Amino acid sequence: MQVFVILVIGTTKDFLMNLLPKLETVPQLLRNVISNVHNENSTFLIHKTGAAWEEISYKTTLANADAISAYFLDMGIQKGDRLGLIIENSPEYIYYDQGLQQIGAVNVSIYPTLSEHEVEYIINDSGIKAILAGNAFLFRKILKISNNCPDLQRIIPVFPDYERFTQNLQLNAGVISLASLIDEGRTSSRNNAEELSTLRSAVVASDLSSLIYTSGTTGTPKGVMLTHHNFVENVKMCLEQIPVIDENETFLSFLPLSHVFERTATYHVCCAKGCKMAFSQSLELLAKNMAEVKPTVMSCVPRLLERIHDKAIKAGTAKGGISAKIFLWALETGKSYREVNEAGRKPGIILSAKQAIADKLVFSKIKAKTGGRLKFMLSGGAALPKNVGEFFGNLGIKVLEGFGLTETSPVMSVTEYHRQVYGTVGRVIPGIEVGIQDVDTKEFVAIQTYDSFNESFESGEGEIVVRGHCVMKGYWNKPEDTAQVIDPEGWFHTGDVGRFFKGNLQITDRIKNMLVNAYGKNIYPTPVENTYLKSLKIEQLFLIGDKREYVTAIVIPSKEALQETFNLNEEFFQKPDMFIEEKEINDWIGQDIKRLSTELAKFERIKNFKVKRNPFTIEAGEITPTLKAKRKVIEKKYAHDIDEMYQEEVENH
Secondary structure, three states: OOEEEEEEEEOOOOOOOOHHOOOOOHHHHHHHHHHHHHOOOOOEEEEEEOOEEEEEEEEHHHHHHHHHHHHHHHOOOOOOEEEEEOOOOHHHHHHHHHHHHHOOOOEOOOOOOOHHHHHHHHHHHHHHOEEEOOHHHHHHHHHHHHOOOOOOOOOOOOOOOOHHHHHOOOOEEEEEHHHHHHHHHHHHOOOHHHHHHHHHHOOOOOOOOEEEEEEEOOOOOOOEEEHHHHHHHHHHHHHHHOOOOOOOOOEOOOOOOOOOHHHHHHHHHHHOOOOOEOOOOOOOOOOHHHHHHOOOEEEHHHHHHHHHHHHHHHHHHHHOHHHHHHHHHHHHHHHHHHHHOOOOOOOHHHHHHHHHHHHHHHHHHHHHOOOOOOOOOEEEEOOOOOHHHHHHHHHOEEEEEEEHHHHHOOOOEEEEOOOOOOOOEEEOOOOEEEEEEEEOOOOOOEEOOOOOOOOOOOOOOOOEEEEEEOOOOEEOHHHHHHHHEEOOOEEEEEEEEEEOOOOEEEEEEOOOEEEEEEOOOOOHHHHHHHHHOOOOOOEEEEEOOOOOOOOEEEEEEHHHHHHHHHHOHHHOOOOOOEEEHHHHHHHHHHHHHHHHHHOOOOHHEEEEEEEEEEOOOOOOOOOOOOOOOOOOHHHHHHHHHHHHHHHHHHOOO
């Protein structure tokens, strides 16, 4: 499940919408910008080199892309061949992708955090012939496995001094730095504008654009086949539904371009609209980069928004006294102002005056943390808890939620700018059908399209299925797996459970996540976990209870809150014991568990828990690159500890 959220401040009309329908492929998007939007010397990409931010023009970007195309043509790369990337977000990613897309080659982006075994599997399964490596660590990872990859012909490090890593190695694949590759491509006879134009024209909408490997929460990685049509139509329909993005935006990119959400919502949107695209240096430097770049748009994950929420609440109430009272008054004022607007009424003079004061004293300071120019944010990977969405709404920041998966390019639905229903993921985008299908009988409960939208429509619950332009071509080399998720009528089965509420799609959980307790009660973990995540003490929470008499959980506390409350140093988190046994810490967490349990049905409430010292990680195989918990992995890895929780509860009674 790929859920995303959009935070919007303000609106703008886009005079280019009439041009987009004519575009059908990824390389056409960027070429259209320099034909109809910006001069070729205008800034497209922005990245930091040393202490300064460097601006890169469309002309430079396309010249580098053409040189890369020429090199690959000389190498014998043909339309449909797969070329890989294992690299953090950077201008080089864009050069490489544009270079291969315009000759009809296929982008296979690999998550930099994957293990050597997983990377080797993807290279061999997709038949990658050349791979771009973004840094020394990733380059060495490729070197270790390259001789096990018979199709791999070139390894392309981004950095120049790679020879120190290849000394005394017998490699089957050739190695060339990206700079040298571009130099060779510039002087190649294949770097011919007319020939490249012919090749670009030969790329059609139905051609494969990318393989994005997704293992989900279980199983062997599967290559999702996404066509140019998938990507371009998804961008067009999203821009049609949210017409607030214009050619003057500056996006700040830090979510991985190896994932479909950042690829579509940032990179392809920038290509379609002529927006600037800046690259954050790292997650640790994100706040600093925001202050420097002053973005108008950026993508993020819900947990980042939750942290902004948590820190704002903490900072606003920490001093107590009049300062805390002003903060809480401002939030209450913002809530009243929001609710009046959402009800379609005009706020009165007194409420409007109070809102202006609240904005000046409180809200403007929180908004300034984003760099001061933020128009909206895009958040992907999971659902935003309803209370967090309402909090941003109280600040005057509109939160538009949306839904999709890698297999759906990704967007299936997104909230309209002018119509807000918290806790839902928006209106179905144009050009597709979204159905709710009874999980047991397979009968359709409801089918909705963009045109059938009715803001009072509500339906029963079932599996969410989709049919239309966003659905993938299938899984690479896996026809049986494809047949399991795309039925003969063309419906893609998402594996997510939901319903329609006030015309908008509402997600309940994943079918595979559903827990059935020993008494036959169905428990969907996500809404229960989100209830407990309201606690500022809790960073992550993993619910357990399938075939059990009651619910338990593994809780990861907020490291910052722990350190401040118990005056802990870094050594505490380096201890070998995976779980924290100290009674005072468990009691401290338990206070919030008990308080928040009252919001849930009795069979959903946590009866026992263990406090894990450190978070679940991608490296340990406990979560996916999009931060979803791998339920089977976690339950198997911590089986003994889970059994202990149930034994302890029995003994206590």
